[in-house]
Amino acid sequence: MLSLRIGFSPLNDAALIVVAQSLGYYEGEGLDVSLSREANWSNIRDKLSYGLLDAAHILATVPLARGLGLGPALGRIVAPMALGVNGNSVVVSSRLMEVFEGQGADTLLASARALRDVIQLRRGAGAAKVTLAIPFTYSPHHFVLRHWLAAGGIDPDRQVQWVVLPPSRMADHLKDGVIDGFCSGSPWPQMAEVNGDGRVLFSDPDFWTLKPEKLLAVRGTWADENPDGVIALTRALLRAAGWASDPANRTELARILAQGAYVGAPEAAIELALDRAGLILDPQTATFPWVSHAKWFMGQFVRWGLATPDHDFDAIARSVYRPDLWREAAAGLGLNQPLSDEKDEGGQAEVWALSAKPADILMPPNALFDGGVFHCAPVAHD
Structure with a gap:
């Protein structure tokens, strides 16, 4: 062995x-x-x-x-x-979630714009920046949040405060008001929701289906x-x-x-x-x-x-x-x-066929929320 x-x-x-x-x-x-x-x-x-x-x-x-x-x-x-x-979710405080729902923010883009309005109101009142937690600086969670924020007109570097925390501790910090939201792997976002510490705003498939x-x-x-x-x-x-x-x-x-x-x-x-x-x-x-x-x-x-x-x-x-x-x-x-070792990322809103041998692979949808497509130049594998 x-x-x-x-x-x-x-x-x-x-x-x-x-x-x-x-x-x-x-x-x-x-x-x-x-x-x-x-x-x-x-x-x-x-x-x-x-x-x-x-x-x-x-x-x-x-x-x-x-x-x-x-x-x-x-x-x-x-x-x-x-x-x-997939497997990650974004959680926000119940107070922030009420703001999103009050503005009819039922899409990712609308929710990002709603958060932009919250940020502007906080800045006008001299309040602290919105604080978001991630589990690691160089992480997919960080990039998901930045992409989402930017789509709503928010500058992730100037208008948001970032902190790094272990996922299992994020809900406690949300409950205590130290952070306003977080992105982490499951089941910790769902634990936060079950315990009443926050609400899940969106999960990976809402951002990128694959x-x-x-x-x-x-x-x-x-x-x-x-x-x-x-x-x-x-x-x-x-x-x-x-x-x-x-x-x-x-x-x-x-x-x-x-x-x-x-x-x-x-x-x-x-x-x-x-x-x-x-x-x-x-x-x-x-x-x-x-x-x-x-x-x-x-x-x-x-x-x-x-x-x-x-x-x-x-x-x-x-x-x-x-x-x-x-x-x-x-x-x-x-x-x-x-x-091939590469494929276009995004642009597939429905089930689609991937070229493979001995038979093609029926793939799940592969689409980003903003309609973006990352184009690659596939090189055939012998």
Whole structure:
């Protein structure tokens, strides 16, 4: 048996990591896995850096940030698969939610404009800025909130105060009035709502119907030393995805996640989050490590002044995202293989067919709330 240690954050989108352990998929692939429940993303990043973890459930943006020269040294990371799509929600205080509803803000764009009006009123009254919490500076949550705010005419740098908090503590800060809202992975937004500390304003599918979020990150040195182990690990997680995405297993999935060693939240809140936050765990449509996702994220780094445009974005993306490893692991599992490593992100409001072999893949809608499309130039995979 090949031994390895995998870190994860206590979130619903760590489902594949914990299901593979709970149901024996790692052992079935010849792996002796120990899991490490981590308090925050910095812990996961640093433990990967120092070799205290061999692999991890990680924000898709973290290894890209390092490739752009941001943050402390992380070492080389390879990502043979995504761990699903969607799963985050944005929560605001009940007071703010009443303002949105009072203005008939029933779309994302309308809600952003309503918040712009709140900001203007606060500034006129000499009150504090609206304060929003995120779990990590270089995170998809940060980019979602910035994109949404900007669409409503709000300057995210000048008109909003940002704070970084662990997701499990965000509801307490909202309750105490320290923050006005937050974006985090589920089930913590739903916990805030159930406890009466705030209201969910929108979730990932409202922003982007097929939004990338987490990766399986494998330490480069471990991957080099254990190439068969990387494939075995990926295959175990793809098998876990097949189980976790079956609606017949939803109740059992919530029971597994609720355990204290994993997410450690009430089953009812976890089930509510699984229903409402749009988390997709399907191995065929939600686990391929799209290079176009990496490029979209790096475009956000540049858009918000966190990185300069003078990088080789294709090289950075392909040094982390490894569709070749996904294809190798998926080959014996009956999954269809995308013909390209990239696709347009956005512009698909309905179910659509993705070119793949031996058969095309029927994909969920892939659309952003503002109608934007991130165009890529797909290169065929032989």
